[in-house]
Each structure stands twice: as C-alpha cells, then as structure tokens.
Amino acid sequence: MSPLTPEQLAAITHYLDRLPRLTPPLKEELLDHLCCAVEDQLARGASFADALAQVQGLMNENEVDEIIHSLPKNRSKMIQALLGVLTISLTGFLFPWPAATPPSVVPDTAECPISELPALMPPLVVDWAPPSHCPIDMGCTEDRTSSGFGMRIHPVTNEEVLHRGIDWRAPLGTPVYAAGPGHVMQAGQNGQYGNYIRLVHDDTYQTAYAHLSEVLVKVGDTVEAGDLIGRVGSSGASIGSHLHYEVIKNGSPVNPIAYLP
C-alpha cells in the first residue's frame, strides 16, 4: 500500500481542521485513522476524491462530538458520559472466535467447546452501583475513622499531603472485605502503601486497601461485595495497625465516606 502524498495528507488534515471542537491529541489520533481508511480505499482502486468523501461521511461533526463527549473527563467531579450511540452493525448471527483459549482461568463446566457456542453477545458490564459495602466490621460512619479524606500532615513523613482515602484504626488481623463486586487488579507490595489490594468494579470505580498484614487474593480473582480479601496490618508507611481505604472514581481518589452506608 503506497503512503499518501503530502497533498493528500494536507487535504485530510484540512478537513479535520474545520471541525472546531477537535483538538490535539485526539485530532492527531483521528487523523491517523482517517489516513488509514483513505489508504485502504486507494488500495482498492478508488480515486482520492471518492475516498476522501467516504471518510468525511464516516467522521462528520456529529460523530466527532460523540467521541469528544464520550471521552473520560479529567476532573473527578464530572460524571463520565455514556459511550454514546454505538452504530455497530451486524448482518448475521455467527461470531466465531479463533480456537485459542486464554492461558488461565477457564470455567469448570467445559462440556460445550468454544467453537460450538452460539454467537450471543451479552452485556458484561452491568450498571454497578458505586462500591458501598463497608470494608471493615467496625462501623462505617465518619466518627469511627481515625483519619479522614483530604489535605493533612502525614504521620510518618510530616509533610502536608493529600490523604487519598480514609483510615480505620483496628487490631492486627482484623478482616478486610471487598467494598463491591469486581476483580483484583493489583495484590501485593506497593511501596508506601505496604501490602496493598486494588479492585476494579466497573468502568468508573476502583477501590484500594493498604497497610495490610495479609493479602488473601491474587491478581485476576473475581470477588463479590463482602468477600474477605485481606487483614489489617501496619505494613508500609504506617505508625500503627490500621486500614487505609480509597475509592477511585475515573482515575482520581474521592471521599469514600460519601459511598458508605
């Protein structure tokens, strides 16, 4: 496939320049996408004019607005927009995956081999509520916590830092529970956090549990709300046995108190 000439590249760039809400770096990424689409059309014998017209139809102002609207926002207060209208079109029912199976975690009931499965595409991501199961048995109201969310003087380093979660002082070995259903994204040593677990609940929410004495899950495990995942300790940068708990929304920590019963 021969690459685009500078003039052709300029024509495509010029088209994207005319879409006012499109800014780098998304513009750069969509430019590459459109160029690839044009190159494919040219390889099939279309004229550049026809190819350009086709991709302009694909990527019009509305489509670009949808993409921009659906991107994850940087400020944690903004609610993540839904994916927008998916105009995925199907023309049949068959959806055969290649025969290779993943390296681990195969379901127990194997009487129906993958190649014989019907082409059903279920919605895997249900609308989870934010994680709201209390991760510790001590009661989840604000007055039971020993350190709240927000700016504070760190007890070990003495610097003013953002405390990214809340702390509950608790005896060594106190059970720690998953705050919501999901799966384990990280489990083990994590610097100042000590023994650390991070759960992914859905597209928006993750929770983290730190300074544990024991980590009872491993990466890839599925958990339900209330499952035992670890035990309280004082590992990492900690001056006493406590659970440090974070709720992470769209990549930024938020005050967990808002989500607890």
Next chain:
Amino acid sequence: MHDTELLKGTLKTIVLRLLAEEGRMYGYQITQRVRELSAGELELTEGALYPTLHKLEKAGLVTTEKERVGGRMRKYYRLSPQGQASATTYLAQFQHFVLVMNRVLQLKTDQ
C-alpha cells in the same frame, strides 16, 4: 439487525483480548482486525472504539506509545500488567456467561 445494547459491554473485552493476542495495535488496526475476525459482520465505529481505548488508558489497563508513520503520528496501545490480568478475567467471564445463557435459553447451535 441486533440490539446494540448486547454489544456495548463487550467492547472492552474485545479490545483487551486483541491486545493480549497481538501485543501492540493502533486504533484503525483494531477496527480492521475485528472486521476480519468477524468476517465483516462487526464494524467498530470511531465513536465506539476511541472512548473505550481512552478509558482503558485512564484506568491503567493499557499504555501508549507514538511513532511517526506516513507523515503523521500514530498512537499504539499495549496492555499493562494489570491489563493482562483484566484481559484474562473478562474473557473468562464472557465464556462463562455465554455457557450459562446457552443452557438457560436452550439455544440450538446449528445456525
């Protein structure tokens, strides 16, 4: 014509799986591969794909790198270690769900 609701939740599973298989991919390459694997029956639109890729990046499941190709910058996506784990988990969940639905709906497979 099928309900797009059915497909919405699986886009992340599809992208993570492809990246697990192929290593490094850019957006257009992902749409091509899906078209190829589905024998032309699945067309991912940019409005579906790019928000998904950016969400995966924000969640730390993929990392990105850029390269100059054919006069423009191309952004490649790759699974992070957390992404590797997620890919396996989501795929297993999908397999399990379809097995269960197969039994519940008593679907015939001779289509």
